[in-house]
Amino acid sequence: MPQFLTSAWVEAFNGAMASVSVPAPGADAGLVPQSGVFVVAQEIRGAAGGDVTLLLRFDEGTLELALAPGDGDTERKPNVTIALSYDDAVAMAKGELSPAEALTAGRVRVRGDLAVLIAGHELMAEARRHTGSLAADTTY
Numbered sequence: 001m002p003q004f005l006t007s008a009w010v011e012a013f014n015g016a017m018a019s020v021s022v023p024a025p026g027a028d029a030g031l032v033p034q035s036g037v038f039v040v041a042q043e044i045r046g047a048a049g050g051d052v053t054l055l056l057r058f059d060e061g062t063l064e065l066a067l068a069p070g071d072g073d074t075e076r077k078p079n080v081t082i083a084l085s086y087d088d089a090v091a092m093a094k095g096e097l098s099p100a101e102a103l104t105a106g107r108v109r110v111r112g113d114l115a116v117l118i119a120g121h122e123l124m125a126e127a128r129r130h131t132g133s134l135a136a137d138t139t140y
Helices: 007-017 086-093 099-104 114-137
Strands: 037-045 052-059 062-067 080-085 108-112
Touching (some): 052 114, 080 086, 099 114
């Protein structure tokens, strides 16, 4: 069982998504999502091993998750960043809290291109269909 927010967990997510082609965001998603490549960052505060940043990269039908690299990697520069607590990240991963609920309640902070945030949410909803067993197999 992979530990949430570790490299093993990221590898399990990517393994589940390896053969999946995710539909592109719709025509009204905004210019950056329509370009076919964008990155959503999640800054998660208060994890057991310290703060963690995940990068979700959409590249023309594929989703790839990574732990944030060093400052020199411009390929993964986020278009939008979401900041949230570890507890809220766990609740979202388990499906107990929707991103919309967290945003409405002020439990997340967002900076960057909101069109990318919306497109990223839609893509993660699609990804959950393929990574459902990962949530059950993860140690939090």
